[in-house]
Amino acid sequence: xxxIVLSSLHIVLPxxxxxxxxxxxxxxxxxLAGRRGQPVLQGYFDxxxxxxxxxxxxxxxxxxxxxxxxxxxxxxxxxxxxxxxxGSKALFGFDGxxxxxxYLLGLGRFFVVAAALDTGSSFEGMGASREVTxxxxxxxxxxxxxxxxxxxxxxxxLSGILYSTGVxxxxxxAPVLVSGAFFMIYLSENARIxxxxxxxxxxxxxxxxxxxxxxxxxxxxxxxxxxxxKLWLLGMLLVGVFSPNLAEAPLWFRExxxxxxxxxxxxxxxxxxxxxxxxxxxxxxxxxIGAGALSVLAVILVLE
Amino acid sequence: xxxxxxxxxxxxxxxxxxxxxxxxxxxxxxxxxxIVQRGGRLAALFVQPFExxxxxxxxxxxxxxxxxxxxxxxxxxSYPSLTRVCPQAHLFEREIAELWKVTPVGHPWLKPVRFSxxxxxxxxxxxxxxSDVHEVAVGPVHAGIIEPxxxxxxxxxxxxxxxxxxxxxxxxxxxxxxxxxxxxxTIHYMETLAGDTSVGHATAYSQIVESLxxxxxxxxxxxxxxxxxxxxxxxxxxxxxxxxxxDVGYSPVASHCGRxxxxxxxxxxxxxxxxxxxGIARPGGVGYDLCDDDVSLMAExxxxxxxxxAVAIQLLWNSTSVVDRFEGxxxxxxxxxxxxxxxxxxxxxxxxxRDVRLEYPSDVYRFxxxxxxxxxxxxxxxRAYVRWLEICRSADFVQSLLTGIQKETARVQPGAMxxxxxxxxxxxGWRGEICHVACTDGEGRFRWYKVxxxxxxxxxxxxxxxxxxxxxxFPLCNKSFNLSYCGHDL
Numbered sequence: 001x002x003x004i005v006l007s008s009l010h011i012v013l014p015x016x017x018x019x020x021x022x023x024x025x026x027x028x029x030x031x032l033a034g035r036r037g038q039p040v041l042q043g044y045f046d047x048x049x050x051x052x053x054x055x056x057x058x059x060x061x062x063x064x065x066x067x068x069x070x071x072x073x074x075x076x077x078x079x080x081x082x083x084x085x086x087g088s089k090a091l092f093g094f095d096g097x098x099x100x101x102x103y104l105l106g107l108g109r110f111f112v113v114a115a116a117l118d119t120g121s122s123f124e125g126m127g128a129s130r131e132v133t134x135x136x137x138x139x140x141x142x143x144x145x146x147x148x149x150x151x152x153x154x155x156x157x158l159s160g161i162l163y164s165t166g167v168x169x170x171x172x173x174a175p176v177l178v179s180g181a182f183f184m185i186y187l188s189e190n191a192r193i194x195x196x197x198x199x200x201x202x203x204x205x206x207x208x209x210x211x212x213x214x215x216x217x218x219x220x221x222x223x224x225x226x227x228x229x230k231l232w233l234l235g236m237l238l239v240g241v242f243s244p245n246l247a248e249a250p251l252w253f254r255e256x257x258x259x260x261x262x263x264x265x266x267x268x269x270x271x272x273x274x275x276x277x278x279x280x281x282x283x284x285x286x287x288x289i290g291a292g293a294l295s296v297l298a299v300i301l302v303l304e
Numbered sequence: 305x306x307x308x309x310x311x312x313x314x315x316x317x318x319x320x321x322x323x324x325x326x327x328x329x330x331x332x333x334x335x336x337x338x339i340v341q342r343g344g345r346l347a348a349l350f351v352q353p354f355e356x357x358x359x360x361x362x363x364x365x366x367x368x369x370x371x372x373x374x375x376x377x378x379x380x381x382s383y384p385s386l387t388r389v390c391p392q393a394h395l396f397e398r399e400i401a402e403l404w405k406v407t408p409v410g411h412p413w414l415k416p417v418r419f420s421x422x423x424x425x426x427x428x429x430x431x432x433x434x435s436d437v438h439e440v441a442v443g444p445v446h447a448g449i450i451e452p453x454x455x456x457x458x459x460x461x462x463x464x465x466x467x468x469x470x471x472x473x474x475x476x477x478x479x480x481x482x483x484x485x486x487x488x489x490t491i492h493y494m495e496t497l498a499g500d501t502s503v504g505h506a507t508a509y510s511q512i513v514e515s516l517x518x519x520x521x522x523x524x525x526x527x528x529x530x531x532x533x534x535x536x537x538x539x540x541x542x543x544x545x546x547x548x549x550x551d552v553g554y555s556p557v558a559s560h561c562g563r564x565x566x567x568x569x570x571x572x573x574x575x576x577x578x579x580x581x582x583g584i585a586r587p588g589g590v591g592y593d594l595c596d597d598d599v600s601l602m603a604e605x606x607x608x609x610x611x612x613x614a615v616a617i618q619l620l621w622n623s624t625s626v627v628d629r630f631e632g633x634x635x636x637x638x639x640x641x642x643x644x645x646x647x648x649x650x651x652x653x654x655x656x657x658r659d660v661r662l663e664y665p666s667d668v669y670r671f672x673x674x675x676x677x678x679x680x681x682x683x684x685x686x687r688a689y690v691r692w693l694e695i696c697r698s699a700d701f702v703q704s705l706l707t708g709i710q711k712e713t714a715r716v717q718p719g720a721m722x723x724x725x726x727x728x729x730x731x732x733g734w735r736g737e738i739c740h741v742a743c744t745d746g747e748g749r750f751r752w753y754k755v756x757x758x759x760x761x762x763x764x765x766x767x768x769x770x771x772x773x774x775x776x777x778f779p780l781c782n783k784s785f786n787l788s789y790c791g792h793d794l
Contacts, residue, residue, distance in 0.1 A: 277552035
């Protein structure tokens with residue numbers, strides 16, 4: 001199979017399978033809480049329900065409000081083009097694409113925040129301020145971690161960095177630290193416990209969810225779909241970091257490793273959410289700075 | 305027994321109306337503030353018509369030895385406000401000004417408590433000024449399926465400087481509808497004053513009727529009523545602990561407690577067929593009796609639920625992330641509790657031994673004591689921990705009541721209430737002290753009926769507990785008080 005087709009399939013797969021991830025997380029949480037829980041496919045049912053609904057727009061909102069979910073979804077989908085899955089090269093890859101990757105997510109967030117501020121609601125304003133504060137702390141961690149790995153692999157492209165760490169690389173210890181830091185970012189960027197609680201209905205405690213309170217119907221479907229896709233996208237990044245060098249492995253092993261990785265990651269998120277409570281909002285920066293410290297430590301190890 | 309300025313009675317005692325002293329306004333205010341300064345608290349302060357004039361009554365409690373103190377005065381259009389020297393009169397005086405158009409002169413924030421005769425939702429709010437201050441308005445329509453209430457926060461960033469709580473959206477005129485009773489509707493008003501405190505309010509009402517009719521109910525009836533009251537406490541405390549866990553995103557305990565709460569509710573349903581305890585407490589005893597088989601079955605089921613809840617709650621205390629969220633959040637210290645007249649678990653969490661079951665026992669509590677559960681930190685953790693301690697104590701207490709239950713009639717006919725009399729009934733509901741005061745007219749019907757739900761005392765406690773806290777901690781704080789909107793609005 002040609003690499004182009006395979007890489008294209010790696011774009012189609014997340015687009016179809018992403019809503020499974022929240023389903024797996026929720027099912028894990030339900031089982032650990034002694035409940036039966038919702039169907040794993042609930043994400044799809046919800047999307048189907050939402051796209052068939054109408055949307056209500058406040059008269060105070062402008063085009064920005066409608067653009068928010070769309071731009072967010074598009075930037076995440078564009079991110080999929082840059083991140084390799086299971087050791088195959090990504091569809092697009094060039095030196096420095098990791099910077100494009102980070103700022104695609106940044107652009108998406110900017111529009112979500114702008115759409116939230118556009119409503120003029122005090123809740124959404126609070127959520128927006130929390131979101132940008134915490135993402136500001138998460139961004140350096142991402143860059144420093146990627147810098148450490150890039151130094152280790154000698155590549156400036158995500159396709160070269162991920163799935164490339166050999167035995168010598170792992171023995172340095174940097175990939176372990178970066179995986180730890182990226183798991184923290186994974187939880188924070190995807191609005192999961194201990195940073196945020198996607199299940200809460202308490203608008204005063206929300207971070208990410210409160211920014212999308214005013215979206216309904218198809219717009220909210222875009223928001224939910226975007227959130228699921230982001231779980232997949234950042235999951236691909238994390239699985240790629242926490243992986244042996246798969247360059248020589250057979251295709252079935254590479255694909256299997258990545259898919260299993262995504263599954264284990266989702267179950268892991270569910271387990272974390274069942275084992276601990278959300279931290280106090282004031283302590284979230286400490287968590288993120290802790291993750292940043294891990295990345296810095298990884299850089300120190302790589303620099304010898 | 306009357307001595308000079310006050311009449312001292314006990315809980316559930318009939319008092320001839322004529323014995324309640326009527327003081328000059330000055331000495332009334334002096335007397336009430338003296339009682340409060342000596343550590344007493346206002347259970348109720350209200351105006352009722354008397355011989356064409358407005359009569360201001362105060363029901364004050366001074367702890368175990370002092371009993372229930374009653375005093376009154378005649379007021380015209382205004383009188384000097386008590387709130388200046390006695391902050392716990394704050395809400396009572398606002399209510400008086402709203403319902404009776406009697407102005408407490410010098411009251412610091414005289415706005416209506418409810419929307420009894422004004423358009424719903426229109427109110428003024430206290431504002432903090434400054435360039436960095438922003439206001440957040442929450443409610444009356446909320447994201448969850450809860451009752452309506454409006455919360456106005458003045459914040460700097462994430463920090464709350466001041467919270468004002470505006471309720472009254474559920475004002476339905478219950479007290480007004482009770483005058484002239486009792487009639488067939490009365491008991492249903494009582495059981496729906498606050499739906500989660502059906503047994504508490506219905507017990508207080510039953511005690512009012514029994515006191516005014518001077519009837520003695522059977523030991524079995526008292527026991528069953530107290531069992532239902534404690535089961536109500538068990539169910540609600542368990543539900544609250546689960547909801548507190550849910551609010552910090554700790555889902556295992558939230559779902560376990562939700563289920564176990566149902567087990568306790570089902571125990572209540574074993575007595576009367578209703579999970580919320582409707583139909584149990586009735587004037588003269590109880591509406592439903594338990595057969596012997598059910599007594600042993602209930603003991604068995606209670607034991608199982610108690611073991612389950614112990615496992616679930618241990619999970620909560622063993623989770624450091626949960627305890628970290630609870631500790632130091634929403635502190636309401638002892639002094640503030642005393643000043644504001646806070647009651648129930650919220651007061652006990654600040655180290656105050658305030659419990660009607662101990663201080664003013666009625667029914668079965670007169671001879672079977674239940675230890676008071678206290679904690680000293682006054683934060684969310686303390687309010688959660690006191691609930692847990694009370695779950696243990698209540699479950700043991702119900703177990704002991706079930707083993708010693710007497711075989712006798714479960715209900716007597718109360719007969720007619722005595723004319724021109726007054727009675728005070730205090731019951732420790734799961735949320736705190738429930739106070740009912742009723743007065744009969746010349747024909748032995750209710751001349752007026754006053755209800756004070758524990759929420760009425762505690763809402764201001766919540767507002768104060770939020771000062772200098774993170775606004776994101778409000779839902780957690782709110783849940784740790786878990787106050788009633790409809791019990792306040794009446």
